[in-house]
Amino acid sequence: VPELPEVETVRRALDARLKGLAIESFHLPKRAFNRPPVKGALDGLIGSRVESVGRRGKYLIMRLDTGKHLILHLGMSGRIVFGTAGPHTRFQMTLEGAVVMSFHDARRFGTVGCDLPELGPEPLEDAFNGEALFQALRGRKAPVKALLLDQAVVAGVGNIYATEALFESGIRPARRADSLSRQDCDRLAAAIKRILAQAVELGGSTLEDTAYLDPNGDAGYFQLHVKVYGRKTGACGHALKATKKPLAGRTSLYCPICQK
DNA sequence: CCTATCTCCTGTAGGC
DNA sequence: TGCCTACAGGAGATAG
Numbered sequence: 001v002p003e004l005p006e007v008e009t010v011r012r013a014l015d016a017r018l019k020g021l022a023i024e025s026f027h028l029p030k031r032a033f034n035r036p037p038v039k040g041a042l043d044g045l046i047g048s049r050v051e052s053v054g055r056r057g058k059y060l061i062m063r064l065d066t067g068k069h070l071i072l073h074l075g076m077s078g079r080i081v082f083g084t085a086g087p088h089t090r091f092q093m094t095l096e097g098a099v100v101m102s103f104h105d106a107r108r109f110g111t112v113g114c115d116l117p118e119l120g121p122e123p124l125e126d127a128f129n130g131e132a133l134f135q136a137l138r139g140r141k142a143p144v145k146a147l148l149l150d151q152a153v154v155a156g157v158g159n160i161y162a163t164e165a166l167f168e169s170g171i172r173p174a175r176r177a178d179s180l181s182r183q184d185c186d187r188l189a190a191a192i193k194r195i196l197a198q199a200v201e202l203g204g205s206t207l208e209d210t211a212y213l214d215p216n217g218d219a220g221y222f223q224l225h226v227k228v229y230g231r232k233t234g235a236c237g238h239a240l241k242a243t244k245k246p247l248a249g250r251t252s253l254y255c256p257i258c259q260k
Numbered sequence: 261c262c263t264a265t266c267t268c269c270t271g272t273a274g275g276c
Numbered sequence: 277t278g279c280c281t282a283c284a285g286g287a288g289a290t291a292g
Contacts, residue, residue: 001284001285001286002286003286034267034268034269035287035288058286058287073287074286075269075285075286075287076269076284076285076287077269077270077271077285105269106270106271107268107269107271107284108270109269109285109286109287117287117288139262140262140263141263142262142263142264146263146264149286149287150287151286151287158285158286159284159285159286211271248264248286249264249265249266249285249287250284250285250286251283251284251285
């Protein structure tokens with residue numbers, strides 16, 4: 001469930017704490033992640049220095065002074081912790097000054113050392129707007145929600161923020177993507193930007209079923225502003241419904257009155 | 261190329 | 277109270 005705002009919050013904490021530090025050692029347990037690192041992804045890690053930590057969509061990018069990158073993805077239960085982190089630690093790094101970074105992940109959907117896949121525009125950048133979204137949805141008959149969750153359409157949106165953005169723009173999640181007008185796309189793109197920006201400001205969402213905490217152990221506060229996700233009644237005061245079938249495998253809540 | 265479905269995994273919630 | 281099952285979801289793989 002870490003989506004763009006949660007990953008960005010983690011990025012900021014990692015960048016602040018690790019920037020400039022050399023990597024002294026790392027440990028990848030035998031039974032670590034569902035998907036092992038790409039061949040060679042961890043070569044030359046020891047001795048290299050962290051220049052900065054970036055982000056693309058939901059991917060963290062550790063830039064090293066060797067010119068190489070180490071990519072991390074939190075999957076759905078992944079969490080980065082400073083210090084040691086218990087039995088579900090899938091990857092651990094010790095940097096100079098005895099700084100320890102642990103990647104904790106109960107469900108093992110996360111990854112370390114993967115390649116960056118093809119990703120759509122960053123939703124908070126100018127390249128993503130109503131016109132770009134309209135073009136991306138042209139000729140697509142999949143449900144609009146399924147395409148918002150497709151990282152090749154727009155990078156970083158997951159179930160929570162897609163659900164919220166569709167509610168705020170008054171669009172049903174099951175609508176065929178190519179049925180959205182240019183005006184629908186303007187409202188939807190604007191809602192995505194507004195919601196993600198607010199969630200970044202609030203340090204992401206810490207919901208009951210996610211237990212997300214940033215590397216310093218701090219919770220996020222966007223859940224206090226959630227209008228649909230995980231609720232029975234929407235912020236509009238109406239009873240929410242779930243789509244008959246999940247969309248792209250995700251539960252999809254919406255307001256049958258406010259969303260068309 | 262596009263779409264829908266299955267899969268990985270385990271903590272938690274709900275039912276009886 | 278306690279066990280058991282269903283469910284949650286990011287993204288890659290696969291079938292049609």
